[in-house]
Each structure stands twice: as structure tokens, then as C-alpha cells.
Amino acid sequence: MLTVILVIHLIIALALIGVVLLQRSEGGALGIGSGGGAGSLFSARGVGNTLTRVTAGLAVAFFITSITLTVLSTKRTGGGSVFDSVPTTQQAPAGQTPDGNDGTVGGSVLPNLPPSKSGGQNQVPVTP
Numbered sequence: 042m043l044t045v046i047l048v049i050h051l052i053i054a055l056a057l058i059g060v061v062l063l064q065r066s067e068g069g070a071l072g073i074g075s076g077g078g079a080g081s082l083f084s085a086r087g088v089g090n091t092l093t094r095v096t097a098g099l100a101v102a103f104f105i106t107s108i109t110l111t112v113l114s115t116k117r118t119g120g121g122s123v124f125d126s127v128p129t130t131q132q133a134p135a136g137q138t139p140d141g142n143d144g145t146v147g148g149s150v151l152p153n154l155p156p157s158k159s160g161g162q163n164q165v166p167v168t169p
Contacts, residue, residue, distance in 0.1 A: 043113050050106040057099040064092045 065088075 060096050
């Protein structure tokens with residue numbers, strides 16, 4: 042079902058692109074609406090109105106298939122957000138709380154680094 046609607050959706054998208062390109066632009070670049078004679082089926086105005094109505098119909102069909110695909114894929118995956126699937130608890134190493142600290146309040150989100158060899162003093166890198 043989902044595959045059939047997806048194929049219909051792609052066909053509608055390609056048809057919509059084609060119909061938009063066929064319409065007469067303000068400069069008359071790619072449009073077919075510039076022609077017209079006694080033997081043509083539509084007048085120049087009639088072609089423009091027909092292409093406008095076809096474009097509107099294809100746009101509505103595109104929106105409907107888009108919403109249908111969204112609803113079907115949500116039901117298929119069980120719905121919800123990507124953020125709902127993120128685990129909220131972590132396995133903490135022995136003697137530490139889940140936030141990576143050893144029980145003190147106001148811990149950092151950075152990983153615990155081993156103490157520096159300089160006796161705990163902060164070293165500032167020397168730049169030339």
C-alpha cells in the first residue's frame with residue numbers, strides 16, 4: 042500500500058513539474074500558450090486557464106499523497122518522535138552517579154580526565 046502511494050506521489054510530482062514548465066511565463070520563455078490559430082483546440086487564454094486548473098489539481102493531489110504517506114509511515118513505525126527513543130538512563134561505573142560524578146553536586150558534562158602530572162595545577166600552553 043505504501044509503495045503504491047509512493048509511486049503515485051512520484052508520478053504526480055513529475056507531472057506537476059512538467060505542467061509548471063509548460064505554463065507561459067511572464068517573458069513567454071518555455072510556454073506553449075503563445076501559439077494558437079483557427080485549427081487549435083484551445084485559444085491562448087484557454088490553454089492558460091486549463092494549465093492553471095491542472096496545476097491546482099496536481100498540487101492538491103500532491104498534498105493529499107504527502108499527508109497520506111506521512112500518516113501511513115507514522116502508523117507503520119509506531120508513531121512518536123525520534124527523541125522518545127533516546128534512552129534516559131545510562132549505566133554508571135561502580136561508585137559513580139549516572140552523570141559521571143562521584144556524588145558531588147554541579148558536575149560537568151565533560152568526561153572525567155585523569156589528574157595531570159604537574160601536581161594538579163592548570164598548565165597554560167605557551168605560544169611563540
